[in-house]
Every structure is written in C-alpha cells, then in structure tokens.
Amino acid sequence: MSHAPVxxxxxxxxxxxxxxxxxxxxxxxxxEVRRPGELAEVDGLVIPGGESTTISKLAVLFGVxxxxxxxxRDGMPVYGxxxxxxxxxxxxxxxxxxxxxxxxxDMIVRRNAFGRQNESFEAAVDVKGVTGEAVEGVFIRAPWVxxxxxxxxxxxxxxxHIVAVRQGNALATxxxxxxxxxxxxxxxxxxxxxxxxxxxxx
Amino acid sequence: MSSTLSENQGxxxxxxxxxxxxxxxxxxxxxxxxxxPEQAKIxxxxxxxxxxxxxxxxxDIRKDGGVARMSDPDMIEGIIGAVSIPVMAxxxxxxxxxxxxxxxxxxxxxxxxxxxxxxxxxxHSDKWAFTTPFVCGATNLGEALRRIAEGAAMIRSKGEAGTxxxxxxxxxxxxxxxxxxxxxxxxxxxxxxxAKELRAxxxxxxxxxxxxxxxxxxxxxxxxxxPADAALMxxxxxxxxxxxxGIFKSGDPAKRAAAIVKATTFYDDPKIIADASRxxxxxxxxxxxxxxxxxxxxxxxxx
Numbered sequence: 207m208s209h210a211p212v213x214x215x216x217x218x219x220x221x222x223x224x225x226x227x228x229x230x231x232x233x234x235x236x237x238e239v240r241r242p243g244e245l246a247e248v249d250g251l252v253i254p255g256g257e258s259t260t261i262s263k264l265a266v267l268f269g270v271x272x273x274x275x276x277x278x279r280d281g282m283p284v285y286g287x288x289x290x291x292x293x294x295x296x297x298x299x300x301x302x303x304x305x306x307x308x309x310x311x312d313m314i315v316r317r318n319a320f321g322r323q324n325e326s327f328e329a330a331v332d333v334k335g336v337t338g339e340a341v342e343g344v345f346i347r348a349p350w351v352x353x354x355x356x357x358x359x360x361x362x363x364x365x366x367h368i369v370a371v372r373q374g375n376a377l378a379t380x381x382x383x384x385x386x387x388x389x390x391x392x393x394x395x396x397x398x399x400x401x402x403x404x405x406x407x408x
Numbered sequence: 409m410s411s412t413l414s415e416n417q418g419x420x421x422x423x424x425x426x427x428x429x430x431x432x433x434x435x436x437x438x439x440x441x442x443x444x445p446e447q448a449k450i451x452x453x454x455x456x457x458x459x460x461x462x463x464x465x466x467x468d469i470r471k472d473g474g475v476a477r478m479s480d481p482d483m484i485e486g487i488i489g490a491v492s493i494p495v496m497a498x499x500x501x502x503x504x505x506x507x508x509x510x511x512x513x514x515x516x517x518x519x520x521x522x523x524x525x526x527x528x529x530x531x532h533s534d535k536w537a538f539t540t541p542f543v544c545g546a547t548n549l550g551e552a553l554r555r556i557a558e559g560a561a562m563i564r565s566k567g568e569a570g571t572x573x574x575x576x577x578x579x580x581x582x583x584x585x586x587x588x589x590x591x592x593x594x595x596x597x598x599x600x601x602x603a604k605e606l607r608a609x610x611x612x613x614x615x616x617x618x619x620x621x622x623x624x625x626x627x628x629x630x631x632x633x634x635p636a637d638a639a640l641m642x643x644x645x646x647x648x649x650x651x652x653x654g655i656f657k658s659g660d661p662a663k664r665a666a667a668i669v670k671a672t673t674f675y676d677d678p679k680i681i682a683d684a685s686r687x688x689x690x691x692x693x694x695x696x697x698x699x700x701x702x703x704x705x706x707x708x709x710x711x
Contacts, residue, residue, distance in 0.1 A: 217436070218436070218673055219435070219436040219437045219457060219673060220433055220435060220436060220437075221429075221432040221433055221435060222435070222436065223435075224432060240673070240674070255432070255433045256433050256434075256435075256436070256437070256457070257433070257434070257437060257457040257458075257493055257494075259452060259455070259492065259493060260437055260455045260456070260457050260493075260669070263455045263669075264455060264669070264670075264673055267670070268673075268674075288433070289433070300492075302452070302492055317492060318492065322494075322514050322516055323430055323494065323515075323516035323517065323540060323541065324421065324422075324511065324514060324516075324539050324540055325421060326421060326426045326429075326430060327419040327420055327421045327423075327426060328419065328420045328423050328425060328426060329418070329419040329420070344425055344426060344429055345419075345426075346426060346429050346430050346433060347430070347433075347494065347516070365419075382429060385425060385429045385432065386425075
C-alpha cells in the first residue's frame with residue numbers, strides 16, 4: 207500500500223471517524239489533521255460534516271485556515287460534505303457574523319437550506335462520475351447550492367436544488383456518503399487525489 | 409449500514425440513519441445549556457455545536473426545588489430564532505406529550521432528561537414514534553441499551569447535573585466503557601447471559617460486542633465545569649460533552665465557553681488545555697456528591 211495516497215480528515219469537529227473509515231475502504235491511507243504541520247503532510251483533505259460555525263472558528267483559532275486556503279489554491283484535492291461543503295464555498299448566503307470559509311469552489315451556498323432536523327431525509331441521488339445505482343443521499347440539516355459560477359460543474363441535484371459540485375480538484379456534497387457504507391464517492395475523491403499526485407511526479 | 413433505500417421512493421424523514429447521523433455531526437463538540445437567546449448567542453460565538461434550551465440550569469433547579477418541567481414554548485422559540493446551530497430541549501422522563509410539543513416546535517433533538525422531575529416511574533417515552541431524535545442519559549451499559557431499544561439516537565453518561573463535580577460523570581462513563589470492553593471478550597453462549605444480566609435486548613448486546621462501541625454516539629454530561637474536565641471526559645472515551653451549569657454559573661461565561669470548546673477539540677494536548685485554562689475567572693461553586701442525599705441525586709431517576 208506504499209502507493210496509496212495520504213488523505214487527511216480535518217478533525218476539529220464532526221463525523222471524522224466515518225470519513226477515515228470510508229477513505230481507508232476506498233484505498234487511501236487516512237489520517238486526522240488538526241494542526242498546520244499535519245496538513246502539510248497529506249496529498250488531499252476531507253472536510254467532514256459537523257457544525258460549520260464551530261469548524262470555521264477552530265480553524266481560524268488554531269492557524270489552520272490560512273495554510274488550508276493556500277493549499278487549496280495550489281490545487282490540493284479537497285472534498286467537503288455538508289458543513290465541509292459550506293467551508294469550500296466562495297460565498298455563504300447567510301453567514302453567521304464573521305464566519306469564514308476556505309473557499310475553492312465558485313458557488314453560493316445556503317446553510318440548513320433543507321430545513322431543521324425534522325426535515326432531514328434520505329433520498330436516492332444520481333451523481334455524475336459515480337457509476338451504477340444512485341447514491342443513497344443522507345441529508346442532515348443540509349445546505350444546498352444556490353448557484354455556481356462558470357468554473358464549477360454541477361454533479362447532482364435533488365428536488366431542483368444543486369447538492370453536489372466539482373471545480374478542478376475540489377469536490378463538495380450536501381449529503382453524507384460517509385454514513386452509508388457505500389464508498390463510491392470517496393473512491394472518486396481518492397482517484398482525484400491519486401491523479402493529482404501522479405501528475406506532480408511526472 | 410443496515411437500512412437501504414427502497415427503489416422509486418420519495419425522500420424519507422425520521423429514519424434511524426438520519427437521527428443517529430445527526431448526533432455523528434456533533435462529535436468532538438460541546439453542547440451548552442442556555443436559558444436566554446443572549447446566552448445562546450454567546451454559546452454559538454464560543455463555538456458550541458448545539459445549545460440545550462431550558463428555563464433553569466440544573467444548579468438552579470437543585471436550589472429552587474419543586475417540580476421541574478418542559479420549558480415555555482415561547483422561550484424555546486426565542487432561542488431557536490436567535491442561533492443557527494441545532495437547538496435541543498428537555499422533556500420529563502415518560503412525558504411523551506411534552507416530547508410531542510417539543511417536536512411540534514421544531515427542536516432538533518429532545519433530551520428525555522432526569523434533570524426534570526420524572527412523569528412516569530415505570531416507562532420512558534417510545535422514542536421510535538417521533539421524527540425528532542432523542543438523547544437519553546445512562547449510568548451503565550444496560551441502561552444505555554434499554555434507551556436505545558426504546559429509540560434513543562444518542563446517549564450521554566448522566567453524571568450528576570448541577571453539581572460542578574465531575575466525579576459521577578467519570579464513574580458513569582468508565583462503567584459504560586468497562587462493560588463494553590468486557591463484552592468484547594465474550595463468545596456467543598455468554599452473550600445471551602450477558603443480555604439477561606444487562607436487562608437489554610440480545611441483538612443490541614451482540615452489536616455492541618461486535619462494534620466495541622455503542623451503536624449510537626456517546627457524549628458525557630453532568631458535572632463538567634472546566635476545560636480540563638471536558639478533556640478528561642474525552643480522554644476517557646466520550647465523543648463530546650454537554651456542559652450545563654458550568655458555563656453560565658461561572659464568572660466569565662463567554663471566555664469559559666470558548667476555553668471548554670478548545671479543550672474538547674485538543675483534549676489530548678495538555679499545552680493547549682493549559683492555555684485554555686488561564687484566567688477564566690471563578691468556576692461555578694461545586695457540590696460534593698458524597699454529601700448529596702440519595703433523594704437529591706438526579707442520576708437515580710430513570711432505570
């Protein structure tokens with residue numbers, strides 16, 4: 207497994223363990239990232255589900271935000287689910303005061319757009335780039351994407367709302383593949399990370 | 409991982425995966441008791457992952473005595489309107505109508521809580537009947553599994569709320585973790601006897617033995633007052649912490665709240681915990697649990 211890409215999971219808060227398990231199952235060497243030094247050692251990064259206000263605050267407080275922005279600008283593959291999607295948005299429609307994002311995807315997201323917990327739901331989602339059956343989408347107080355810029359590609363919609371987006375090496379989903387045991391979306395991200403590393407070593 | 413979506417079916421709400429998955433998103437975080445919208449904002453600004461809306465914090469319930477009930481809907485809605493993070497609220501044990509009311513208000517999680525005065529001394533609420541997920545307290549593995557059997561989607565060790573004393577939280581979390589570790593070594597024959605001994609369904613006992621953990625998220629509650637307390641519970645295996653009276657009964661709530669959040673994330677880094685612990689002002693005045701009469705121990709409520 208010496209050729210497995212090393213993929214970190216931003217472990218400030220959220221469903222870190224599920225992502226670590228999904229990445230390992232999809233063929234990556236997965237590890238937690240909480241500090242700038244740990245960020246420097248990974249080929250790619252997952253920003254998990256959690257509370258976007260909490261993750262954003264802790265990322266700024268512990269000096270991870272700036273190095274993370276720099277690496278995403280440099281093309282490090284990055285995948286965000288739910289709160290992670292919010293973190294990758296260039297713009298939040300309704301941010302809490304002072305809520306910062308990493309950015310990387312030219313999109314505007316609306317937080318908790320699908321409603322509160324009582325409205326949280328599961329639905330089948332067809333995701334471009336994922337072959338076979340539809341993905342089981344688990345949406346928990348989930349955001350949706352209001353609009354994307356020219357550089358961003360819409361990978362999936364639910365009920366007329368954008369729920370999966372890719373721009374270059376940045377991938378984001380409103381839903382949580384890490385909660386389902388179906389690792390195809392993580393496999394897509396591992397492939398993105400492997401391709402980027404291969405391109406760099408040429 | 410067991411449930412799958414049936415073909416050609418519309419969106420499904422209130423599934424076990426959606427309820428349990430919600431708690432997975434709270435992991436590594438701090439859930440804070442608040443009694444006003446202003447406190448809720450302070451908690452959110454400090455980095456809380458959720459707030460628990462209630463009329464009185466446990467320390468005041470203890471002091472005031474009398475019957476403690478679900479909070480006023482106006483007060484809960486005021487807090488829901490003030491913050492964007494999830495809002496939880498408490499119902500009395502077995503008071504499923506309070507739970508119905510809380511669900512209708514749109515709270516994100518219901519805590520069927522021993523901190524309020526129990527409404528039923530035999531039965532807890534049937535939590536499968538709700539779309540809103542439930543968190544319940546437990547002092548040991550059997551109690552945790554009985555609550556999960558009733559539909560709880562998250563467990564918190566009970567501790568002793570409103571004391572500012574972490575000793576009972578440690579006792580209950582250690583108890584749960586030890587009992588899980590013990591199950592790991594059991595073979596199939598022994599698991600049947602273990603289920604009987606734990607007074608819990610065999611299927612759940614078997615699942616815990618295989619997973620080496622509860623099938624739902626496990627937080628700690630009841631007595632956390634300092635950043636080091638929060639980090640202690642994390643090192644002992646809690647996936648996050650509830651802080652009740654510890655924050656808003658202290659000298660500088662905003663600072664203490666932010667410090668507890670930091671220590672919960674970097675629970676294994678004593679330097680960061682040390683920095684977070686500096687100049688926090690006065691901690692809440694604690695109560696020694698060994699001087700608490702049995703009748704005043706909330707952890708004895710629920711079974």
